[in-house]
Amino acid sequence: MTKFDAGATGTDSASGKKEERKKSMGEHIDKIAQWLVDIIAIPANLITSVMAQFITPGSSGVRILGGVGFILGSMMSADSIWQTLFRGVALFPWFQTHWIGWFGWLGLPFNLLFWTSLAIGALIQIMESYTLRGKAPEKARSEFEQSTEFKLPAQPTGNIDLSRALWGDYKKAGMRERHSGGAIALFFWVLDFSVTFSSRNPFAYTDPGQVFAILTYNMVAMFAGEIGYNIWKHTRRL
Secondary structure, eight states, X not given: OOOOOHHHHHHHHHHHHHHHHHHHXXXXXXXXXXXXXXXXXXXXXXXXXXXXHTTSTTSHHHHHHHHHHHHHHHHHHHHXXXXXXXXXXXXXXTTOSOOOHHHHHHHGGGOHHHHHHHHHHHHHHHHHHHHHHOOOXXXXXXXXXXXXXXXXXXXXXXXXXXXXXXXXXXXXXXXXXXXXXXXXXXXXXXHHHHHHHHHSOGGGOOOHHHHHHHHHHHHHHHHHHHHHHHHHHHHHHO
């Protein structure tokens, strides 16, 4: 008959309770530490989430960046047009000897020439953006597959000139629009370049740093709107 050891059983029970208390206390400490870390990490997580909105394709942040870029680029382009075509005072103080000032801005909304300059500037940004963005791959493939459905017959011989002329129209179908689109894009690029460098001529200065700064600003003025419009337009399709 096995002898029951009451003392050993009591000791084991007491040690088990101590272990449970230690384990419970350790879990509480871990939870408190986790809460502290989570609280400390709130600002970092918030900043990270906000930044992610501005780099994730299709997000609201990317749309905001595109819209702001397009608006700023259009305003910079409008400033160049305002100075060059309408002989207005510079809208911004950068690299200018005189500018319209804050009080001058208050009267701009009532000036028709300003709105004309802004409309032309926005049009330039939109038209130039097509040359940067190009054609969507799916649209290019669709147009190519559609064009292969038409088989060109051999050039007619011994027929009246009208037949050969119509054969030539058939052969060159769509090319006129393609060439005219390139000519229009070239016109807007030349116009943008002319008004930008006419309103802020970097080579009128002798300081190399000043020349480089104005060149950089002019490049930003020419490309900010196009890039912003491309970003905004692309996110609308997502």
